[in-house]
Amino acid sequence: MRDLNYQLKQLCRHNREGSYATRSNREHQLTQIADQLHELGFRRMSKHSLKPKHVEALVKLWQSQNLSPGTIKNRMSNLRWWARAVNKQNVIARSNDFYGIPDRYYGSTGTTRARTLEQDKLDKVTDPFVRMSLQLQAAFGLRREEALKIKPRQADEGHQIRLQASWTKGGKERTIPIRTEEQRQLLEQAKALAGSHSLIPQNRQYIQQVRIYERQTANAGLSKMHGLRHTYAQNRYKELTGWDAPNQGGPTNQQLTSRQKAQDQQARLQISRELGHEREQITAVYLGR
Incomplete structure (x- = not known):
């Protein structure tokens, strides 16, 4: 070397x-x-x-x-x-x-990287901790690392979950609202599985669980699971605005009225915070523009 x-x-x-x-x-x-x-x-x-x-x-x-x-x-x-x-x-x-390095372009490519968690493939995931992490990724828009490191009992604040800095990318604490009964039920299941610990079994290290996650998802035919965050963002956008995101066939920014543009901006800021980003611009990757 x-x-x-x-x-x-x-x-x-x-x-x-x-x-x-x-x-x-x-x-x-x-x-x-x-x-x-x-x-x-x-x-x-x-x-x-x-x-x-x-x-x-x-x-x-x-x-x-x-x-x-x-x-x-x-x-x-x-x-x-x-x-x-x-x-x-x-x-x-x-x-x-x-x-001479130009700014990033956070624009819509006309396509979406959204992924859904298909039940028949999820059923093939035999490790209960990996299966629960995948479900939390889909339900709360978590990154993989967050869905492994989360301590569900500690995160649960009743109306929201709070992700501790040590669980998140860049060490930035954030909260995500619990809006549905399905989210609540899933969180209760996660708490029962993990007890007072994280979704990494006590006899494993983080990197070991990452490898098990990768092997289990590959064997189940699940790939590009970061796309679950895209689906979360698109669902939240429709929930907050009442219309589909641009990359889901909804109106583009140019087609919105002044009132709708203000609503669009507010929704994007909220979604950006829930996903753990600091800038509204990044939402174009998830939603289009």
Whole structure:
């Protein structure tokens, strides 16, 4: 293993910032970046060698590969993390505009990534904890990590569930309303299954449960379960506005009246908060525009 790869791997593993998924993604991307720097001709680098010329070369490479602005910005975020970790944050410009990286486009592609939890496939999931996590993903729009780490008894506040920071992406606590009897019944079932613990059995680690989840869903023919969040968002949008989301055949923003646009904006902000996002713009990915 080259020095830079090894040092970045150690840097990631000695730093506990962020959720498990965030740390794993960071290590994967920085390993890829180290490989790309080597291929670009920058040899014998260490973790302290990062300079503006390396950043510029990487951005030029990524742009030549026609990567999306979102993908490039994610990589820039990990580059900045590396720079901060070795006290060299000044080698990277604060604004992505400096490198000619355009803003993300949160627009509708005319398609939807929504997924439903088909009962016949769910029945093939034999692990009761995985099955319950899947059902909570669908009912509350949870991310996979959240649906595994959640402690149902602790989360239940009667009219809503509260996701603790240690369960969520980026460590951001949030609440999600309990609106239906089906949600209430499911939450009671989850509490009975988990007791005072999470939906990770006490004899397993998080990563072990992730692998079991992946194996069980694959064997059941379930894929792209992040799409359950899309379905949740679309159902909530119709519930809050009274009409379908644009990517479900509903009216686009240009077709709404001024009053409807205000209602649309309010609904999107609410949905964004429930999904754990900070910006209304991201809802276009789930709902269209």
